[in-house]
Amino acid sequence: MSAQDARDAPEIASDLPAPRPKEPVPPEPLANVPLLARAGDALAFEWTKLRSVRSNHLTLLFAAVATLGSTAIVAQAATAGPAPRPGGPISGLAGSFLGYAEYGILPLSVLGVLVFTSEYATGLIRTTFVAVPARRLVLAAKAAVAGAAALIIGEGLAFACFLLAQGILAGRPGGGLSLGGSGVLRAVLAAGLFMPACVLVGVGFGAVVKSTAGAIAATVGVIYLLAALCLALPHPWNTRLGRFTLPFAAYQLVTTHPSPSLLPAGWSLLALVAWPAVILAAGGLLLTRSDL
């Protein structure tokens, strides 16, 4: 009976919402969309997803406040203590970025992790790969969007931290550096670069590990713990291995007095790029091989 009822199709059309004139979807040869156009689609997809979650904005706000706050506290404490020794463990310039390296990098790296893991947790990743089946393209788009956002935020925070700290330290020996000083501008730019490197490590581990907790552990491990572990090694292996880790590589770039026992600036920059590149590549390899 019910089956027969369902068959009386004539009432179907009238039950649907009134048809409205619309422009049809532009027809196009489905197989022949150029890679550039598909990449543009994928970027727009990821950017829309990134900007449309409120918790992302709140995390960003928190990170900015915490970074600037801790930078001010560190600088204020430095005005009370002895002047930083040029070439010492933390020079005045590198000291400007202490708050940034902790309270700026960590929350944003976690956001980087969530780029993938939040989709795995909700199952949205299937929708994503159904919409864009080229999985490496999705990874590249996620990395590009997160990396670009992190670069802008990182540079902004780095400059803000530098100006804030040096403003507080103005008048003290070793403090009050200006952007025009020798190597200062390069150091501040490099500090900004540390942010996308760490965020992309997070994105990459998100793709590799897929679970939020595991990926955060791996990311924090690589960004912070690995360097701490290396420091615990007996001399000279502490710096020999430690110099390849992200914090030491970053330190070599943000200080005006690079340590001779660490990598030179060019190699440090390479290390900063290589970490996220390798982890993202591993993520790309795993993504294309796994079922969802």
Place this chain on the structure above:
Amino acid sequence: MRSLGPPPGRIPLEAIVVIGAVVVAFVGFCLVDIVRAKQVRYLPKAVWALITCLSMPWGGIVYLAMGRVWGAPAAPLDAQVKVVRLGADADAEAGVGVSGFAGTAGPAGPAGPAAGLAGTVGPAGPGAPAGTAAPAGAAGPGGLSLSGRVGPVALEVDGLTKRFGRVTAVDDLSFVVQPGRVTGFLGPNGAGKTTTMRVILGLDAPTAGTALVGGRHYARIARPLREVGSLLDANAVHGGRTAWFHLLAIARSNGLRKRRVSEVLELTGLDAVAGQRVKGFSLGMKQRLGIAVALLADPPVLVLDEPANGLDPEGMRWIRLLLRAMAAQGRTVLVSSHLMGEMAMIADHLIIIGRGRLLADLPTGEFIDSYARQDVLVRSPRASELAGLLVASGGSVSPQEDGGLAVTGLTAPAIGDLAAGQGIAVHELAPRHGSLEAAYLDLTGASTEFRAVSPAAGESKVAAR
């Protein structure tokens, strides 16, 4: 300003040690990878994380270089591509008559190229009257129109097998989903419906066999939402995003206009809650959102996994009408469910699987006729006398435990007339409709073989008596 430091003149000792260790590890790993061919994901994730950490950065570069050479083999797709653009042959196969052709082509005419499409596809099903598709077809040029350049697209699953470790989820499954009708994909929980759909959508790689959409692998379609709209899991949404942004992001992914988002929101009745975060949505609202995603690009093929799940009766009716209208426009519609009653309302054609194997592939009407038993219960003080009379008149009689007679092959009025003719008193005369669910359960029951004959077998035994 210090220039980028020159490379050290001498390669440091520790670098050689690290490179050596990593190269050895990666060469070994690559060999394992090659030997086990694509079984990488079975390695524990922790090992992977460790390898990745240790491999920085040279090992990774080495592995990448190796990946170039040994990278995942691309399936020889072009060799497998079959063109499934349906013509007259396919129509004849589907049992669509010429009258249906004429009935549909008329109203769809103004749609230009779509006219040919609607014409060839014809009405919703073999069982439907010729006029059925006409009014729905008239809706074609409106909000739901199929974009004219895309012809009817069939969905073809051929010899599909999918194993997860030792478990075979889908076992040598073959079927074709034709355009122009709603095809129900039925099976008990765990029968392999969702796995099949995931393979069709390129999410899972098949162990063997192919699943083609319009002759192509899904993953090889650029902007695939314009070809296939799908709903796999209505809960697969980020709770912190609003419905509008969820749809906008997906629209962006396939180069669709923002206006389409408003259109599908209106179509699915979600326009009032478009600005709310999905977190607060009921399952029914999420189902509607999932269907909105499927309809976003106005695709010629729809693949929906349990779309009626969580919908209220009003929502059930809505989706039933929606899907039937979609099919009437010439689209290919595959809808899964584990509920027979639901499917009988929606589908024109049924594909029934159990334990990953095909059990039945037939029109819904045929299934109902073949499997749903219809008989008449008769009670009479002179039961045995009446039974003899009914058998003599061409009926089949099956005595019930409580003394009643279950009669098939004769209608209730005929039985009443026969009894009255012989002066036999009848105390009860009730036509009974067998449950579709029972027939379905019988079909999909514990046995993996096609038990088509079981309901009929019981009757023939009685008839022979």
